[in-house]
Amino acid sequence: MDWDYWKASARSLAKSHPTIARDSSGSHDHSTYSKKSIKDSSKNLAPVRQAHSDVIQSLIAKIRTRGYSIRTEQTYELWLCRFISFHDNVSPVNLGTQEVNAFLEYLAVKRHVAANTQNQALNALVFFYNHVIDKPLKDLGDYARAKRPKTLPVVMSKSETMSLLEKMDGIYYLMAALLYGTGMRLMECIRLRVKDIDFEYQQITVRQAKGNKDRVVPLPAMLTEQLKHQLEETRRVYELDLKEGNANVYLPDALAQKYPNASSEWIWQYAFPSTRLSVDPRSKTIRRHHIHENGLQKKIKKSAQMAKINKHVKCHTLRHSFATHLLEAGYDIRTVQELLGHADVSTTMIYTHVMNRPGLSVKSPLDM
Secondary structure, three states: OOHHHHHOOOOEOOOOOOOOHHHOOOOOOOOOOHHHOOOOOOOOOHHHHHHOHHHHHHHHHHHHHOOOOHHHHHHHHHHHHHHHHHOOOOOHHHOOHHHHHHHHHHHHHOOOOOHHHHHHHHHHHHHHHHHHOOOOOOOOOOOOOOOOOOOOOOOOOHHHHHHHHHOOOHHHHHHHHHHHHHOOOHHHHHOOEHHHEEOOOOEEEEOOOOOOOOEEEEOOHHHHHHHHHHHHHHHHHHHHHHHHOOOOOOOOOOHHHHOOOHHHOHHHOEOOEOOOOEEOOOOOOEEOOEOOHHHHHHHHHHHHHHOOOOOOOOHHHHHHHHHHHHHHOOOOHHHHHHHHOOOOHHHHOHHHHHHOHHHHOOOOOOOO
């Protein structure tokens, strides 16, 4: 019995779940973002959300109009609430450049946040003032900006990758192998649907990835039979749900209204379904969601420890290794960029630094 797989399945979904949170209008629903509350226990953001609900809903509406992801929406809402809380619950409409400058400097000097975290806060506030209340910020001046460290992604060697996969089995092996074999992100793999897998052309279509873009990645030939077997098991579960009237799945972007019967069709089913039926917290609909991502995350971490890999290995490490190993095999960087779904080739170029070709040709003076 694969108990880890069963324990990773949820009986119900939280309102803040990334897959379903966009269905909420957000009005008077202050629990939608409660999971990402501020870590400082002395500041409670619930009163902020209650007192400034109109401003917050305007921010959410503008974000959804532009088609940003739910994670961006949650992040921007959180930073706006933190900003209001920092200035003693004063409406952000009455605040400006000077107050934003003070908040960013507080994050850098007092909270010692990472450069990426500080940039998140800055982007959220700039978006709010530019697009929500149409009051663009002036020059922020030379506040104490956190320096972005030049870090390289963690990459496993081919032997380490094989050792990791050898410690895994079942559905978690299949998903981990897909992450490495295709370069998909964690949630891109978790959210795969039956219609996205094409065995004839040996390819997988990644839908609504980062930046709301679709892309095509190769389906590893050695995983074909195991993936077909997984879909057979999914089909068996689907037919049982169909008999009981619970075969419908979540559909994004109001597709359920456009295609009323699509949610119960086979092609829309998740390739990696949960072992349990879940209750939608808003519609109260009973449906089978995809497997929870925490199960795979924990399994990869545990397998890396068992394989004695002395690196900080996580799901995204398999994506980093995919890109690096392709470049080592001689594939051009533009091809790798398309497979990864990067908007700019400069993002992909970081893997050329991981390879460190010039350094490999230098012989250490100690060895000489």
